[in-house]
Amino acid sequence: MPHVQANGLSFHVQVIRGDDASSPASSAASSAGPRPPVVMLHGLVIDNLSSWFYTLAHPLALTCDVHLYDLRGHGRTDQPPTGYGVDRQVDDLVALLDAWGLDEPVHLFGNSFGAVVALALANRHPERVASLFLVEAHFAVEGWAEHMAGSLALAAFGLDENTSQEWIENNADRKMSRLARRAERFLADTTLIQDLKEEQPIGWLPQISCPVRAMYGSESDILHLAEALETQIPGCELEIVPGTTHSLLTERSELVRERALEWMARQRAVATAGA
Amino acid sequence: MPGQFPTPAMAEAPTATATGAAAPSRDDVRAELERILTDVVGDDLLLDGPLTDETSFDADLQLESIEFVALADQLLATYGEQVDFVGWMAGMQLDEIIGLTVGQVVDFVVSAVEG
Numbered sequence A: 001m002p003h004v005q006a007n008g009l010s011f012h013v014q015v016i017r018g019d020d021a022s023s024p025a026s027s028a029a030s031s032a033g034p035r036p037p038v039v040m041l042h043g044l045v046i047d048n049l050s051s052w053f054y055t056l057a058h059p060l061a062l063t064c065d066v067h068l069y070d071l072r073g074h075g076r077t078d079q080p081p082t083g084y085g086v087d088r089q090v091d092d093l094v095a096l097l098d099a100w101g102l103d104e105p106v107h108l109f110g111n112s113f114g115a116v117v118a119l120a121l122a123n124r125h126p127e128r129v130a131s132l133f134l135v136e137a138h139f140a141v142e143g144w145a146e147h148m149a150g151s152l153a154l155a156a157f158g159l160d161e162n163t164s165q166e167w168i169e170n171n172a173d174r175k176m177s178r179l180a181r182r183a184e185r186f187l188a189d190t191t192l193i194q195d196l197k198e199e200q201p202i203g204w205l206p207q208i209s210c211p212v213r214a215m216y217g218s219e220s221d222i223l224h225l226a227e228a229l230e231t232q233i234p235g236c237e238l239e240i241v242p243g244t245t246h247s248l249l250t251e252r253s254e255l256v257r258e259r260a261l262e263w264m265a266r267q268r269a270v271a272t273a274g275a
Numbered sequence B: 001m002p003g004q005f006p007t008p009a010m011a012e013a014p015t016a017t018a019t020g021a022a023a024p025s026r027d028d029v030r031a032e033l034e035r036i037l038t039d040v041v042g043d044d045l046l047l048d049g050p051l052t053d054e055t056s057f058d059a060d061l062q063l064e065s066i067e068f069v070a071l072a073d074q075l076l077a078t079y080g081e082q083v084d085f086v087g088w089m090a091g092m093q094l095d096e097i098i099g100l101t102v103g104q105v106v107d108f109v110v111s112a113v114e115g
Helices: A057-061 A086-100 A113-124 A144-156 A161-169 A174-189 A192-197 A223-232 A253-274 B006-012 B026-041 B043-048 B065-079 B085-090 B094-098 B102-114
Strands: A003-006 A009-017 A037-041 A065-069 A106-111 A129-135 A212-217 A237-241
Touching: A003 A086, A009 A057, A009 A086, A037 A086, A037 A113, A057 A065, A057 A253, A057 B085, A065 A086, A086 A113, A106 A113, A106 A253, A113 A129, A129 A253, A144 A192, A174 A192, A212 A223, A212 A253, A223 A237, B026 B065, B026 B102, B065 B085, B065 B102
Parallel strands: A037 A065, A037 A106, A106 A129, A129 A212, A212 A237
Antiparallel strands: A003 A009, A009 A065
8 A cells, every 4th residue: 555754654645636537527617727636634543544535535536636644543554652632643744745745735625533633734834725625523622622532531441332332233343343453452552542632722713714614414412613613714614414423424425525526616616717 | 149248258258467468357357356355354354255246345355444445556556557446436425335346346347448
């Protein structure tokens, strides 16, 4: 599998670049202009780049250059014992953008914790971010660090009741039992929980200046963050999807895909008009 | 049905996949897929029996999603120049990708190479 050395670690990456001609919507509109660079960031612990690989990466790759990577500690990327704070993960992303030669602003897609890193890059290096597409975005508000650390600590001791029940029923399931074992080891062997516990609430959302699109499920446990995002980021476009939980990306992948394609078509149109 | 379905007869014709000079047969592609799977997940997975067209990557082989990414990687390395994997994947929804069987991948590669 392709790996890139960045910020002292070996990152598993996938760069997906399709052919405009294979797009069913291929037309003057879709083939006009350059292919915008897209970078996608996944969620915590049991997640990895495959959630994007299975859902949005390929449809978007017909008109964009899509870059996926496994965050440190996840998937097939190195798992160092320390360094899981948001700042360090933004350093990882900057080093990867440099390694990929992406000097122009990129369109970031963030799912769950991936949105934390995406937002933080837009704050620290606004010149490197063209737009943000956020699915069930986490970000640090008052009490967030303790809550995240607490739920991960719970997971480290055998996961919450419903989930462990489900996993026990599937104990002959190779895939789930391996995922569970690996998640347990990740939490036990690294400072991830401690590092997240030290995150401070952010006060800089109003300074985010790029276009932002956010989606949350109406049944999400972090729905309160949707309102905070919409009120604090100027021009943030928010959509609440009825009957959907925090697993919006997989529960409603077809809808999220539609929205993402619309979003990138708009970003391309704006870029073309401004060129 | 002789003459009615020329495609299967073509698939049985001698091939030269190593040089890429001719289209691989279904058996060639399935053998390559088996080699890649063994490489990606180890041969213990295949102890239950040989791969068939009905074998599913998720339900039967219990492939982790990140292992499926590795498998796609290797398929791309082998057939990528002849086959538009991105366009193929882009046309499928999540549940279709999760439900993929060996036979579907073999059919796609064979038909794409034949053009």
